[in-house]
Amino acid sequence: MPEASAPPAQGPLAHHFANLKQQKHAAVLGMWVFIAQEVLFFGGLFATYAVYAMKYKEAFEAGSGHLNWKIGFFNTLVLIASSLTMAMGVHSAALGRSRRIVGWLLATVFLGTVFLGVKYFEYGEKIAPCFGMGAGPGCLVPGQLFDASVLHVAADVAPETQIFYSLYFAMTGLHALHMIVGIPIILWIAHAAWKGRYSPAWHTPVEIVGLYWHFVDIIWIFLFPLLYLMGRH
C-alpha cells in the first residue's frame, strides 16, 4: 500500500482510495450515514405528528378517516413490491448479471411511477375543489381555502383537522419528493448497468441506490398506518 504515489485513476477506482474494497466501504458507509440524517429529517415531521396527534386526537381521527385507506393500502403493496424488485436488482448485480440488473431496476422504476401516479390522483381529489374545478366543497389544502365540511366534524374541531392535512401534505409530499429524486438516479444506474460497468467485484452504485430506495419504502411503511388507518375503527 505505501508505494503508490497517486496512481492514475483506473476503472472504477478513484485516485484517493488505496483499493476497491476501501472505496466500496466508504461509499456504503456514506449512504448509511446519509440515511441516518434522513431519519432525523423526517423525524422532525414525525415528532410534530406525535405532538398534535396527542393533542388533537379527534381531529386526527376524523382527518384520517376521510383518507381513502384502500388507495393507501394499494400504494403500500406497490412500494413493497418495488423494494423486492430493487433487492433483486442488487442481487443480480452481486452475481454479475448486467441484463437482469437493468430489468429489475426498470421494474422498480415502473412501480415507483405507479405509486406516484396514484398519489397524483389522490392529491388531485383534494386540491381540485380549491380551484373550482371539482366544484363544491371539500378543499383539503391547508390555508384560507381549507374547507372541512366533508369531514363531518364539530365546527371547533375543523381548524384542527387542518393541522392533520398540513402534516399529510408535508409528509407524503416530502416522501414523494424523495421518490422523484430517486427515479432518475435509478435510470442512470440502469443505463450504466446496460453499458456493463458493474461486476461482482464492483457494483456499489447499485447497492447504495438500493439502500436509498429501501429507506424511502420504510418511511412509507410508517406513513401508511399513521395517516390512513388512525380513523378506521
Added chain:
Amino acid sequence: MNQAFPLLPEQASAQAGEVDALFFFIVAVTIFFTIGISLVILFFAVKYRRRSDEDRPKEIHGSLLLEMVWTIIPLGIVILMFAWGSKIYFQMNRPPDDAMNVSVVGKRWMWKLQHPTGQREINELHVPVGRAVKLTITSEDVIHSFFVPAFRLKKDAVPGRYNVGWFRATKVGSYHLFCAEYCGTEHSKMIGKIVVMEPEDYQTWLAGGPPPESPVVQGEQLFTELNCITCHRPDSAGRGPVLNGIFGRGIRLASGDTVVADEAYVRESILNPATKVVAGYQPVMPTYQGLVSEEQLIALIAYIKSLQIPSGETVPVPEEAE
C-alpha cells in the same frame, strides 16, 4: 432606580433576595474557577517558559486520580446548584392561594392589565406592597415576555394559552416592566412600570377614577349577551352542564378522561367546545373562536369562577371525579 450608573438591580420582591443569593453563589464559583485556573496557567506559562530550543520536558501521560477529582468535584457543585435553582423555580411557579389575580394581555406593542376589581391599565400596574399578586398572562398576537427585573420575574405571554407568574412586592416604588421576547418593530417601546404602593394608597388609587365594572360583572353581561345563559342554566334543565361551583373541580369527560376545570379548560371549552365534552352532554355548543377577545374571555372565566352553588341546594354537578 434613576441612579445614573447602578451596579446592582433593585430587590423589590420576596423572590428577588432568594434569586440573588443563588446568583452570587454561582458568581463566587465562576470567579473562583476563572481566576484560579487563569493564575495557574499564567504561572505555568512563566515558570515553565522555554529557555532553550533544546528543552525536552519529561512526559506525563495523565492521572486517573486527578481525572476523578476534577470530574467529581464539579459534579457535586453543579448538583447543588441544580437543586437550589429547582427549589426557587418551584416557588416561582406556585402562586399562594390568597394572591390577588391580575390579568395580563400582551399586544403589539403594549401591556393590557386588569385588576380583580375591574380597573384596566395600559403599560402600568399599581399594586399594594406586601400582597401576593398572581398574573395570568397571555397574548393577542405574537409571543411577548412579561419581565420585571426588580422582582426577578419573567414569564412569556404566549398566544393561545395562559401562563402564570406571581410576585409579592416588598418595597414601595416604581419599577421597570419590559417586554423581553422580541416581538417586532416597537419591541423596545413595549415597556411600562409597576407602581408599588402602600395598601392604603392603593385603596385610594382604586377609588379614584370612574367606578369600574369588575370582570365578574362584565363576564355576567357577556354571559347574557352571548346567550350562554340559554343552555348553561343554574338548574339542570339546560342543554349544557351547570356551571355553578364547577370551577376548580375535577370533571369527567365523555371520553372517560378527567380534567380539572381551571382557566385553561374553561377557555378551551369556549373556543373549542367539542374537544372535551362533559360526560352526559351532547357536543352541541358552537365555537366562540373569533367572537370573543382575550379580555372578554378573561371576564367570562372570572364570572364562571364566581358562580357558587346556591346555599341549601344540591345542584347536580356533572359527575364529579375526584
Added chain:
Amino acid sequence: MNQGTEAKPMTPEVNTLPKEHYLNAGYDWKSWLLTTDHKRIAILYLISISVMFILGGLYAVLIRWNLLVPDGSHMSAETYNRVFTAHGVIMVFFFLIPSIPATLGNFLIPLMIGARDLAFPRINLLSWYVYVIGAAFTLFSLFSGGLDTGWTFYTPYSTVFAQSNVAFAAIGIFIAGFSSILTGLNFIVTVHTMRAPGMTWFRMPLFVWAHYATAIIQILGTPVVAITILLVALERLFHFGFFDPARGGDPILFQHLFWFYSHPAVYIMILPSMGVVSELITCFSRKRIFGYSFIAMSSMAIAVIGFLVWAHHMFVSGMSVYSAMIFSALTYLVAIPSAIKVFNWTATMFRGSISWETPMMYVFGFIGLFLIGGLTGLFLGNLGTDVHLTDTYFIVAHFHYIMVGGAIMGYLGGIHFWWPKIFGRKYSEWWGRISAVLIFVGFNMTFLPQFLLGYLGMPRRYHAYPEEFQVLNVLSSAGALILGIGYLFPSLYLAHSMVKGEPAGNNPWGARGLEWETTSPPPAHNFDQTPVVEDEAYAYDKAPKEAVVA
C-alpha cells in the same frame, strides 16, 4: 512518527517553497471552481466565510453604534431589527457553523490521518456550492426587504406577523444546512475508512476526534432544523398552520424543534475550537497531552449530551415545570466534559517547555474566555437564575464569550498555527502577538459590561433603552472598536504574508503530526508516500532534535 521523512534535508537558514504544491497546481478558474482537492476547497471556504465574517462584522458595528445613545436615534427601529437579525443569521449560519470544520477541518483531516483526500471529494465541492447558493438566497433576502425576525425565527412572529422577507431567508438557511450535513458526512466516512496504516483511533490527533464529534451533531441535528425552517417557509407561503395558534398550531413546538438543533449547533462551533487548542497547547508546551482519552471521550460526551439539553432556552415559555427540571439537570451534566477538557489542558502545561508564540497567545485567550463563557452558562442552565437572566444582555454576553471568545479565538489560533502549512509562508510574529492581545482586551471590554447590563435587566434586541444603561453600553461600544481594530490587523499582515512572507519550511513550530511531515504548502496528493504511523499522537519526547528548528 516516520523518522525517515522527518530527516529529509532541510536547509536550516533559508527555507524555500517546494517546486510543486497544491497552490501552483493550476491557475485558471476551472482549477479552482471545479477542484476536488480538499485543500483548495478549504481555501474556497476560507474566502467565502471571510467575506461573510466581514459582512456580519459590519452589522455588529452598526448595532454598537446604535446603542451608543439610549433613545436609539441613530437608526429607525425597523432598520435596527433588520441589522441585528442580519448580524445573527450571517454569523451563526454562514460563518461560525462552517468556520473551523469547512476550512481547517477540510484542509487538515486528510493530512492528519495520512489520506490523499476526503472520502468524497466531489461531495466536498458540492457542499461548497450548496453553501454559496444558500448564502445567495439569504443575502438576497437581507438586501431586498430585509429580515426582522431575529436569527431564531420565533413563531408566530416569523410566520404570520413579520413584514419582511422571511421565506427567502428560511429557504437559504435550509439549503445551507445541507452544506453542513455533507461536510459532516464526509468527515465521518473519512475518519472511518481513510486512516493511514498504523493510525489507530487512539493515535488520532484530538483535532480529528473533535471533528468526528462535531460531524455527529451536524448529521443528526441539522436535518431537524432544516425541516423546521422549511415548515416555517411553508406556513409563510401557503398558510399551513403548524405553529400558528390561530390555526390550532403550537408556537412552543417550534421552539422545541428549533433548539433541538440550535443548541447543539453551539457545540458545532466550540468543539472544533477545542480540537485546535489541544493541538496548539501540546506543540507550544512540547509535551504530550495530559489525559488523551479523557479529552477525546469528552468531545463525544459533549456531542451526545449536547442533544439532551435544548429546552433550557425555554424555561420561561410556560413549558412544563417537570420537563424543565429534567432539562436543567441534563444541562448541568454537559458542563462536566467541558470542565474535564480545561483541567487537562492546564495539566498539559505543567512542567512543559512553553513558548509564547502567536498561536499560543490565542490559546491563553481561548482558555480564559471559554472559562468565563462556560461558567456563566451555569447561571442559564439554572432554573432559579435563568428566569431573571434569559432574554437579557446576560445571554448575549454569555454566548458571545462562547462563540466569539471560544470559537473565534480557536479559529484564529488555528489559522495562525497552520498558516505556514497552508500557504508555506511566515507572518510577522510581532504583529501577531499585538493583535492577539488587542482582540483579547477589546473582547472583554465589549462583553464584560453586557453581563452587568443583563443582570440589571436590559432585555436583548432593544433598539432603545432606559438611560441608566447608557454608561455600560458606551463602554461596550468602545470595546467593540478595539475588537474591530484587533480583527483588522490579522487580515493585513496575513495578506502581506501570503505574497511577501518568508518561506516557512515544512515544520516551523517543531510540531508533531502527519501534516508537518509533508511540504509547506503540501503537494496536491498530500504525501509522496503513504505514511505509516508508529507513535501515539503528540510524541514530543520522541521528536528527533535536529528536526525541531524554528
Added chain:
Amino acid sequence: MSDHIVSWKVYVGVFLALVALTVTTVVAASYDFGPLNVIVALGIAITKATLVVLFFMHARYAGGLTRLVVLSGVAFFFILVFLTMSDYVTRSWSLTGAS
C-alpha cells in the same frame, strides 16, 4: 458492505411477510383497542421496517458499524420525540392547577 449473497428465495419470503403484515395492520385498524391502537399500528410498522433493514438492506450481514449508524439515527429520533413529549405530557400536571 456485504458481499454476502443471499438466495432470492429469502427476498421473496420477506416480501410475502411484508404483504401479510400490511394486511394485518389494515385488519387490526378496524378494531378499536382504545389507546393501544397506535401501539399496535406502530408495532407492526416497526416489524416491517426491521425486516426491510435486516434483509433488503443487508444490515443483518453488515458489520457492527452499520448497525451503530442505524441505531444512532433511531436513538436521536427517540431523544427528539421523548424529550419533546416530556413537556407536552407533563404540562397539565400543573403546580397551580386548581386553586
